[in-house]
Amino acid sequence: MTERAALRWQEAEIAAIEPVTGRVRSFRFRVDFAERFRPGQHVDVRLTAPDGYQAQRSYSIASAPDASGTIELMIEHLDEGEVSGFFASVAEVGDRIELRGPIGGSFVWTGRDAGPLLLVGGGSGVVPLLAMLRHRDAAAPDVRALLLYSARTRSEMIAREELEARARDEPGFTLMLALTREPGGRRIDRARIDAALGALGAPAHAFVCGSNPFVSAASDLLLDAGVPPGVIRTERFGG
Amino acid sequence: MATRGFTGRRPPEATRERLPPGQYLTEDFPVLQLGPTPRIDLATWRFTLRDGAKPLKSWSWEAFEALPRTTWQGDIHCVTKWSKFDTAWEGVTVDDILADAGVAAPTEFALAEGYDDYTTNVPVADLRGGRAMVATRYAGAPIPPDHGGPARLLVPHLYFWKSAKWVNGLRFTKKDEAGFWELRGYHMYGDPWREQRFTGD
Numbered sequence: 001m002t003e004r005a006a007l008r009w010q011e012a013e014i015a016a017i018e019p020v021t022g023r024v025r026s027f028r029f030r031v032d033f034a035e036r037f038r039p040g041q042h043v044d045v046r047l048t049a050p051d052g053y054q055a056q057r058s059y060s061i062a063s064a065p066d067a068s069g070t071i072e073l074m075i076e077h078l079d080e081g082e083v084s085g086f087f088a089s090v091a092e093v094g095d096r097i098e099l100r101g102p103i104g105g106s107f108v109w110t111g112r113d114a115g116p117l118l119l120v121g122g123g124s125g126v127v128p129l130l131a132m133l134r135h136r137d138a139a140a141p142d143v144r145a146l147l148l149y150s151a152r153t154r155s156e157m158i159a160r161e162e163l164e165a166r167a168r169d170e171p172g173f174t175l176m177l178a179l180t181r182e183p184g185g186r187r188i189d190r191a192r193i194d195a196a197l198g199a200l201g202a203p204a205h206a207f208v209c210g211s212n213p214f215v216s217a218a219s220d221l222l223l224d225a226g227v228p229p230g231v232i233r234t235e236r237f238g239g
Numbered sequence: 240m241a242t243r244g245f246t247g248r249r250p251p252e253a254t255r256e257r258l259p260p261g262q263y264l265t266e267d268f269p270v271l272q273l274g275p276t277p278r279i280d281l282a283t284w285r286f287t288l289r290d291g292a293k294p295l296k297s298w299s300w301e302a303f304e305a306l307p308r309t310t311w312q313g314d315i316h317c318v319t320k321w322s323k324f325d326t327a328w329e330g331v332t333v334d335d336i337l338a339d340a341g342v343a344a345p346t347e348f349a350l351a352e353g354y355d356d357y358t359t360n361v362p363v364a365d366l367r368g369g370r371a372m373v374a375t376r377y378a379g380a381p382i383p384p385d386h387g388g389p390a391r392l393l394v395p396h397l398y399f400w401k402s403a404k405w406v407n408g409l410r411f412t413k414k415d416e417a418g419f420w421e422l423r424g425y426h427m428y429g430d431p432w433r434e435q436r437f438t439g440d
Contacts, residue, residue, distance in 0.1 A: 005424075005438065005439070006437070006438055006439020006440075007424060007437040007438065007439060007440075008439070011240065044436075046261070047242040047245040047247065048240060048241050048242050048245065049241065049242070049245055049246050049247040050241045050246075053247045053249055054247075054260070054261060055245075055247055055261075055263065056261040056320050057320060058319055058320065082247060082248045082263070086242075086244070086245050090243075090244040090245065091244075095242070095243055095244075096240070096243075097242060098240065098242070100437075103424065103437070104423070105420075105422075105423030105424065106273050106419075106423065107273075212269060212270050212385075215270075216270070216276065216385060219274070219275035219276070220275065220276075222275065223275050223278070229274055229275050229277060229355070230274070230356075232274045232275050233273060233274055234272060234273065234274055234275060236269065236270055236271060236272075
């Protein structure tokens, strides 16, 4: 697929803000591409100070493409975060924020790509995977999918209630958790990967997103378990 | 348009002068790649120079390591907004690779190719004159696999997606052919100082 049209900045109004976890807030932005992006893509956000100084960051889209006229971003407040700090404590509904997208053509999945679909997320790395799961439900509910989600605690899980409801209500979707700081918690290891592959079958697509060390470890485990490299797509944040 | 309530946290003046527009300084070395880190065996590693489909010369790891070495130190800039200062690389310049092959660049454009089937296009003028190398060492040690080792292209004056990881060849092309990201909306040239992130920038 080629996408050679210019990516223009647009002023996107914040239509809604909701808490997600203690450190993550959900923002609905009005944009002109809410129906035409692919799950897994991200946007660039640009903030401008009165003297013209600017800061830019990239955020994955959490929502699936739809007719709402909005996209959802989930922004985690990082310590000392120049842009995430603004979204944590300054941004309000009605603010207009410069934004452009959709960006990225590798870490994407649409219903036409079929399955089985293996998603492995660490922390807020689950956000683009959530977009894929929401899209699957709307556009390709027959595709089998499994999310292996690592978070520190239950309360730090992004979209926990939604994910648990999907796992309960959607045939063909399985949720596996690795809560590293709960009693008896564990990291994603080879046994968990094997269990996930056993439950799902050989994936046609595997998407791994999270911090740098998380993605390195998880994608190495997938290779060790025999998943072909060409099937695995990765996205990393932090640094 | 100023963003209501945003003041920003400006880096010190000395840092700001070295940061292209829209970039921030990081002390880490973030990793960005399409998929898992490929597992590359030095015993079978090859670097191949091609004119279109035609191979011009190919080097084993041992032969490549015997080529003249050049060091480069400076700042690198990733399109995902981070910049890293004072990185130190060692490798073989494209000039020296061409000299060892005994050829002049046959065209004005090239595609760098990686073990992960990644490609990215760079004008030959940006590869010559000591402006680019195939690097095999970073900060005095072999380049770690996550950062593109055993060998990666280094074109530090362009956004870092042009510095293809796990590089295994350079293919000269008659015209400027878009590579992996360039086909997906990223800029054909990618000058960070002109903020050429995406098509149309």
